[in-house]
Amino acid sequence: MADIKFEIVAHIGILSTSAKGWTKELNVVRWNDGQEKYDIRDWSPDHNKMSKGITLTEEELGQLRLFLTK
Known part of the structure; x- marks a missing residue:
C-alpha cells in the first residue's frame, strides 16, 4: 500500500x-x-498519525452550514 x-x-x-x-x-x-479540502478527523499529538475522517469541498461545507443553521 502506498504512503498517503x-x-x-x-x-x-x-x-x-x-x-x-x-x-x-x-x-x-x-x-x-x-x-485543498476541509477535513474533520482525529490526529495524534505529533500529527504523524490520523484516524479515518471526512473531507468536504468549500461548497459542501457551505451546504452543511445551511443544514445546521435551519
Whole structure:
C-alpha cells in the first residue's frame, strides 16, 4: 500500500481532545497533491498519525452550514 501524502494547509480549530491526547480537528488539508479540502478527523499529538475522517469541498461545507443553521 502506498504512503498517503498530506499537507495541513490551515489549522482552523480543535473540536475535542481524547484522554490519550488525540485531537478531533477541522483543518484545510491537501491530500496527495490534490485540491485543498476541509477535513474533520482525529490526529495524534505529533500529527504523524490520523484516524479515518471526512473531507468536504468549500461548497459542501457551505451546504452543511445551511443544514445546521435551519
